[in-house]
Amino acid sequence: MYKTTLSLLLLTAGLCGCGPATAQNAMPSAANADAYPSAPRDPALKPVFDQFGGKPGLIALMNDFMDNLVADPVTRPYFENADRNHIKAELVDQFCVILDGPCTYTGKDMASAHRGMDVDRAAFNALVQDLQTAMNKHDIPFRAQNKLLAKLAPMHRQIVTKP
Numbered sequence: 713m714y715k716t717t718l719s720l721l722l723l724t725a726g727l728c729g730c731g732p733a734t735a736q737n738a739m740p741s742a743a744n745a746d747a748y749p750s751a752p753r754d755p756a757l758k759p760v761f762d763q764f765g766g767k768p769g770l771i772a773l774m775n776d777f778m779d780n781l782v783a784d785p786v787t788r789p790y791f792e793n794a795d796r797n798h799i800k801a802e803l804v805d806q807f808c809v810i811l812d813g814p815c816t817y818t819g820k821d822m823a824s825a826h827r828g829m830d831v832d833r834a835a836f837n838a839l840v841q842d843l844q845t846a847m848n849k850h851d852i853p854f855r856a857q858n859k860l861l862a863k864l865a866p867m868h869r870q871i872v873t874k875p
Contacts, residue, residue: 761811
């Protein structure tokens, strides 16, 4: 419980803009969202890629993550009629690239992928919790989870479009 709470607090700090603003984590506005890559590769996270179990581990994680998203009443409406296999494959590649694995992300930028979906903060936060539940199920170390979440958190500015 403590670890999950700490992860959510860290992520929330990044989401609300309460964390330190640096050139490294600064995001462009929605108007120039294409300027920010959807999968910023971070060579320092290569050891974290291994802690996630490499690409096979990411595939297994995404299967459970998607199950969580469809089971969650807050996130279900966004995924129940979507091409879930395509979404899982894109997420595997995106996470693999972020964690400096041997993958290429060719999907859309986050603003384009989520345009018109009216994602609000509650849905985004539920998605994060569903991801953490899946990572915990796969015994991904807490520190490794937080390193990934820190890279994903700034993307909320392109995903959350509804107040």
